Amino acid sequence: MSETWIIIGGWFAAGLTIFMFSFLYKDNPFFKIAEHLYLGAGMGWLFQVSLYDVWIPQVWDPIMQGKLLVIVPALLGLSLVAQFFPKISWVSRYGFTFVMGYGAGLAIPAVLSTDFMSQVAGTIEPIFKIGGTFNTVSAWTSAFNAFFIFFGLICVLFYFFFSVEHKGMVKKASTVGIYFLMLYFGAVFGNTVMGRFSLLYGRFDDLYFYSSSKYFYASQIIALALVIYFIIEHFTSKKRKIQQEAK
Amino acid sequence: MKFFKRNLPLVLVFIVGMVTLASYYVPHRASQEVYLDTMNKWVNIIAAFAFLLGLLSLFYSHYHKIKKKADGWGYSLFVYIGFLAMIIPAIVSEGQQLDGPNLTSLGWAFRFIYNTLAATMFSVLAFYIVSTAFRSFRIKSMQAFVLFLAAMVLIMGRVPLGDLLWSKILGWTGMSLADLVEWIMHVPAVAARRGIMIGIAIGAAVISLKIIFGIERQYMGKD
Numbered sequence: 001m002s003e004t005w006i007i008i009g010g011w012f013a014a015g016l017t018i019f020m021f022s023f024l025y026k027d028n029p030f031f032k033i034a035e036h037l038y039l040g041a042g043m044g045w046l047f048q049v050s051l052y053d054v055w056i057p058q059v060w061d062p063i064m065q066g067k068l069l070v071i072v073p074a075l076l077g078l079s080l081v082a083q084f085f086p087k088i089s090w091v092s093r094y095g096f097t098f099v100m101g102y103g104a105g106l107a108i109p110a111v112l113s114t115d116f117m118s119q120v121a122g123t124i125e126p127i128f129k130i131g132g133t134f135n136t137v138s139a140w141t142s143a144f145n146a147f148f149i150f151f152g153l154i155c156v157l158f159y160f161f162f163s164v165e166h167k168g169m170v171k172k173a174s175t176v177g178i179y180f181l182m183l184y185f186g187a188v189f190g191n192t193v194m195g196r197f198s199l200l201y202g203r204f205d206d207l208y209f210y211s212s213s214k215y216f217y218a219s220q221i222i223a224l225a226l227v228i229y230f231i232i233e234h235f236t237s238k239k240r241k242i243q244q245e246a247k
Numbered sequence: 248m249k250f251f252k253r254n255l256p257l258v259l260v261f262i263v264g265m266v267t268l269a270s271y272y273v274p275h276r277a278s279q280e281v282y283l284d285t286m287n288k289w290v291n292i293i294a295a296f297a298f299l300l301g302l303l304s305l306f307y308s309h310y311h312k313i314k315k316k317a318d319g320w321g322y323s324l325f326v327y328i329g330f331l332a333m334i335i336p337a338i339v340s341e342g343q344q345l346d347g348p349n350l351t352s353l354g355w356a357f358r359f360i361y362n363t364l365a366a367t368m369f370s371v372l373a374f375y376i377v378s379t380a381f382r383s384f385r386i387k388s389m390q391a392f393v394l395f396l397a398a399m400v401l402i403m404g405r406v407p408l409g410d411l412l413w414s415k416i417l418g419w420t421g422m423s424l425a426d427l428v429e430w431i432m433h434v435p436a437v438a439a440r441r442g443i444m445i446g447i448a449i450g451a452a453v454i455s456l457k458i459i460f461g462i463e464r465q466y467m468g469k470d
Contacts, residue, residue: 048342094256184439
């Protein structure tokens with residue numbers, strides 16, 4: 001890529017970023033253009049990934065080499081497109097059922113192993129490892145943490161346990177479980193916020209980068225043009241409103 | 248015809264589901280490597296075609312919008328423009344983003360168009376997430392206070408200002424804010440996450456069994 005293309009790219013990136021951010025002021029045509037471009041570009045990206053990672057190396061090339069077994073998944077995949085034709089839409093069931101069957105068969109041992117057994121073991125194991133002399137702070141801390149996790153997990157499970165009415169001790173345990181859940185949700189929320197903000201810093205950093213003389217002040221010029229558009233749009237829409245009210 | 252429309256797909260889901268389930272417990276090379284590897288490749292191929300279904304559906308709906316000149320039909324054109332802006336460079340550069348140290352046309356389109364749009368779209372959510380937080384963090388109960396406190400500790404723990412304030416106010420405790428964040432993430436949050444994961448695991452296993460045995464068949468649609 002020549003330097004000119006990189007500068008043009010900088011203008012594109014600065015423009016699209018500012019168009020997206022313009023929605024924070026209000027909905028406008030520039031945001032809508034960027035939004036629809038994103039949708040199309042996202043689809044285009046996934047299409048090329050499918051083309052160069054799946055269709056060519058995993059379907060086309062094997063068929064050309066005489067490995068005809070890949071025709072089976074290709075046909076099952078193509079059967080999904082039958083959804084567009086009401087008369088033969090039932091054909092798409094073969095593709096769906098194959099994926100559902102495989103997913104279901106794979107999910108049972110996987111979730112039972114990683115999400116169930118491993119979690120139960122991970123909770124119980126540290127408790128059994130507690131032992132020896134408690135002559136260090138870290139030994140006491142580990143023991144406390146192990147019991148705290150165990151206690152918290154039992155309380156959370158009580159909250160999700162609907163086979164008995166939540167009253168008495170069950171209600172108390174489930175209430176404590178809610179506090180654990182709130183702590184977790186709060187922590188996840190905090191992490192998500194910070195993740196989004198790090199993306200935001202990245203965008204600001206890019207805008208700053210494209211505001212340099214090397215990029216012919218792309219960020220400033222586009223931002224200024226958008227501000228001028230909003231000012232003009234504000235007055236013209238106001239004028240239009242007055243004319244409509246007068247009618 | 249009913250056999251091909253309804254029964255055969257159910258037989259297929261049962262056989263594929265049971266064989267896949269059994270393959271996990273059969274410690275033979277044929278089941279662990281050959282079967283699962285082949286099936287993974289097959290599912291990847293089917294998923295790629297499933298994407299095609301979504302793509303055609305999207306194109307179809309925007310084509311109709313343009314054809315009927317519905318409200319905002321002009322924007323629909325940009326869906327196709329965005330698509331072509333990725334596909335043409337991809338074909339030209341044969342799916343490669345880099346040619347040695349230089350960007351290919353696909354790499355250019357990815358960096359300056361797709362990546363820019365995706366990152367900005369998600370970063371805009373930062374503003375909405377904060378405004379949502381402002382509304383949802385109204386401390387009306389003790390539980391809401393715990394939610395707020397955990398979120399604030401996590402947020403403050405990730406910025407230098409938080410460390411600075413902590414060391415000024417609570418530095419005497421000998422514990423840093425990073426320690427507290429780590430404790431929240433590794434102890435109470437783990438307890439709650441495990442509870443949720445165990446619940447999800449049981450639910451997923453039950454639903455999977457229902458799918459294999461044909462009790463749950465909503466995914467097949469109507470006749």
